[in-house]
Structures are given as C-alpha cells and as structure tokens.
Amino acid sequence: MGSSVVAMHALSGAVPAHFSPSLFANAPHVAIHYKTRGKYRRKSRALAASCSTSRMRNGCLRDYGFRNINNRLLSLKCKCQRAESTSGDANKTWFTEPTSKADQILGELNGQKVVDFENGSVIMPNDVSVNQSSDKTRGNSVEDVAWRLLQESVVYYCGTPVGTIAAKDPSDSGSSVLNYDQVFIRDFIPSGMAFLLMGEYEIVRNFILHTLQLQSWEKTMDCHSPGQGLMPASFKIRTVPLDGDDSATEEVLDPDFGEAAIGRVAPVDSGLWWIILLRAYGKCSGDLSVQERIDVQTGIKMILKLCLADGFDMFPTLLVTDGSCMIDRRMGIHGHPLEIQALFYSALVCAREMLAPEDGSADLIRALNNRLIALSFHIREYYWVDKRKLNEIYRYKTEEYSYDAVNKFNIYPDQISPWLVEWMPEKGGYFIGNLQPAHMDFRFFSLGNLWSIVSSLATTHQSLAILDLIEAKWSDLVADMPFKICYPALEGQEWQIITGSDPKNTPWSYHNGGSWPTLLWQLTVACIKMNRPEIAARAIEVAEKRIAADRWPEYYDTKRARFIGKQARLYQTWSIAGFLVVKLLLKNPDAARNIWNDEDAEIVNALNIIVDSNPRKRGRKVLKKTYII
C-alpha cells in the first residue's frame, strides 16, 4: 500500500463514524492532504529507538533493537492509528452516540436543573426552578459557551482527539504563547472530567493511552534522563517532514518532562493525576478494559515504583523539589508540599483499586498499603492545625531528644506567623502547606486541602473543618473570584528570598495568592462529598458573574481577586473546563462519587490501633514499619 493510501486509511479510520460531529467540530480529518504518520518523540535522551525490532505496547512499536548512543532524539514510532484499534475492542459502547449525549446533558443544564444558592439555602435539582436569566436560551448560555470553547481547545493526533490545549487566546501570538499551546497533563484533568460527565469517553481514553506511550520507560543511561515511570508535564503535536521523504510529513507527539519548562521543574503530579483520571474513566464509562490492559497495569506500577522507591527520607511523605505541581515556579514549596501528598495518597488509593492481583505485584501492593497507612497518619497528625493545635504548638518545648518527643520536628513556637494568630477561626482548621525539620509552612494551600477531602486523606472531622474554615474565611479565599491558590501571599523580604524576586509571583498575583477559577471543580467535589454543595453553589455564583465576560482568565490578581491577572492567559482551558465540571456536578451530584475516594475501612482500623496505643508513643508503630518494595 502506498503511503498516501496508508495515510488516507489511517485518517479515515481515525474519527469513528458515530462520533458526534458537533462535539469535535474542529477535527482536522478533512483538512489534511499530506501523507502523515504518527510517532512519539523523546528529547534529550541518549538512546534512540526505531521500529525495526519491536515490542508491542498499545499497538505502538517500542524498540530495543537499535540503539544509537549520543543521538539526542529518541523517538518511539507509532503507526498513525487509533489507540483503541489495537486492542480489538473498537466496537465497545463508550463511543459517542450519533446524537451527542453531551447535547442532551447540556440541554438539561440549560433547562435549569442545577443546584443554586438563594438566600443562604440550596435548591437541589428538580426541586425548584433556578433563578437564571431568561436570555440563557439553548445555545448561548454560559454553559453552552464553555462547552463550545472546550471543544475548540481539543487537540488531534492523526485525526483522533487526544487532549486539550492549555489556552486558546486568539490575541496571543508568536513567542508570547510560551508553552500554553501544549496539552498539559494536569490541565487536562478538569477537561477529562467534563468530557466524562458529558458522556464523551473517547477523548479521555485516547489521552490516557497516548500519554502512557510518553511515559519515561527506558532505563537511565550515562546521560541524565527522567526517572523511569515519570509522566511528562505536557506534550505537543508537531507536524514534521518525514525522514527521507520531502513530500511527506508525519505527526509527532513531543513530550516535555520539564527539560524545556521554565525553571526546568519536575512534573511530579502528572503521573499521580494520570492514575486518578484513569480510575475516574473506569467509574464513569463502566469500561474497565483500559485499566485492565497489561500496558496500563505496567504504567501504573512504574509510577508507583518511582514514588515508593527508597531514598534518604525519614518521612512517608513524598520528597520533591520546588515547583513540582500546579505551582510550577519557585514558591518555597520544596520538601513535602501538601498538594503532592494529597495527590500521592489519592493515586495510591486509586491504584490499589485498579491493580490486578498477581504474584509479581505482591511486594508492590504491600509497600503501597504500608505507605497509605503511614502517610495518612503523618498528614492527619502532623499537618493539621486548628485553634487548639496552634495553641499547643505555641507552648511547645524544643530540643527534645527521645522517641517520645511531643515536638517531634523541633518546631520553634516563634515560627507561628503573626497573621495566623489572627486568621485561625474559632471553628475550622486546615492542613498546613509543608512540614520539615524545624519548619512548618503555615500557608493555606487550597488544592492540597481540597484534594485531601476528595481523597479521604483527611478524616471526616477534618474535612468538615476545612469547609468550615473556607466559609469563615470567604472574603479571603473567594472574595470576588474563587479560588485563592494559597493564603496569604509572600510579601517584602520574604517574597524576595523565597521566590527569588519573581516578577510573575508578586504578592497577590499568580501562584503567590492569586485566584484560580479552575480550583472550583475540586471545591465542588469536596463540598458534594461532605454533603455541603451549597458552598460550591455560592462560589460558582460569584464566578459566573464575570468569568465569561472576562474571557475565562487563567487567574485573577489582588487580595480580593478584583483584577484579571497581570500576565493571565485568556480562554484558559482549565478555567473553562473547571466551570463546566462544577455546573455538571451540581446538576447531578451523584456523579461526583466517580471522582472521590471513600474512607478506607482498613486504613481507619490501622490508624485506630495506632491512636489507641500509648499516646506518648503513638506514631512509633507505624513509623517503625518498613516500606518494602
């Protein structure tokens, strides 16, 4: 078969006939006239692989036969084919039906069956018609606009939808785009959740399988390369000339593991989010065949091995560098930041649910279980602050050398920041941002706290207390646009020293106390889980007043989030997708079950045993446990 015929074949097969044309309106399947192939590319690696002798993994060819030392380009070639076509299950029902399910769901949303907040009480779906303006007819409501924008952000690889671009601001051009034209793993999560809730499963499935192909896989050689199992921060689809054929091009999936990212930050959160999305995909679509695939199981295990590997650390929390998560710039969150711990816990719980029991994984599962218990004990016990605990820290003795030390991390009470003494409400509490020897980072980090509720890393009592705090501190955390990424901002000398005088992270901007609408979706899942959806409904009401008119900014600035962020992108996809997820979940709160993790009885039992033992010694039992891999 000539390559043009192959290309046509691949392209025509790339978009299923039953795929809703309204959903992925921008599919490039008609526009491509050139010969095209798909391939995965890795940069800055010492090894190169081509397709000669190959090993099948998701139908893509991974080759170990040809190794070309010092070739900076490592490519993993994949014939341009739909990811699912290789698994022999292309006829499964998770594809979109001819009349898009999304249209139906959107219709219901516009039919005003949403939870709304009015006069301080919640109106649940079907109870009362919600007070929405009458001009929100089908087709131009904020939800419709958001859905259309989300579709327009979809990125295609060989004709199949594989992700969403970080931002699609028409006013951005040239170098000002930076890497916002890439598909970020973490940014795709709310997009993926929105698609799942809309019954559009294929794009999520493709995303999962294609990013799996990008996972760092080969063993590290002389030159430095990402740890085996690392997922990239982002990827981009490039159309490049086909080797040795000037008239042809091929599409390349080009990942960035942080080696091109500003500050060269490590995307520790990517693999954790990938596992979380994989589980949500199975729960929402009912299609467990993806998580059961051998290559997917291997992918999960590789992420776990990377996270559970022994290091020098004394704590069960993951030790990471600064900027290794949503806050991907220097912000003083190196060490054991809460966000990573919450995602780590969540990924462990989700992985345990999905891992197929087999002899070969017994050690890994044992290590995972040990870690889950140790991690939840550590965070619940040592990261938690409320008024009572703060008073305890205020009276801490220091320099205790013994197993029974009360002040285990030798925290000097003077570290309690003056703002916190005033800020801590009578009712409520939260997990601090980071804990290290002689250091507690008392800043409130939203994502870590919200995801601790969602994943059940927090106890029920703690989860409710976090929501109490959010209500008590509404004017600081929500104000004119939800949701503040962290509170308070670093200012003055602290800002200079901790951020390196970062002009993008000036006080109350961007990561340094800026407000990020995307965080609304995590807030909503947490609120629904704790049976307090009215909090999320109130927050979305605030956002809805201006988010569309402001053109879906990435973030807002100032203490009360009054301004669109100084350097914020407009039409930021995760702001759009986050908004949609909130709307969809408030309309159908039951669907949030597919995203959260219920508290695990085994972990609760194990923790009770620890707590019931001598309080002076509590913690020793679990901390003495080894983490066997």
Ligand code: GLC
């Ligand atoms: C910024 C954010 C990061 C996000 C990326 C793409 O770098 O800090 O969390 O993934 O933009 O939107």
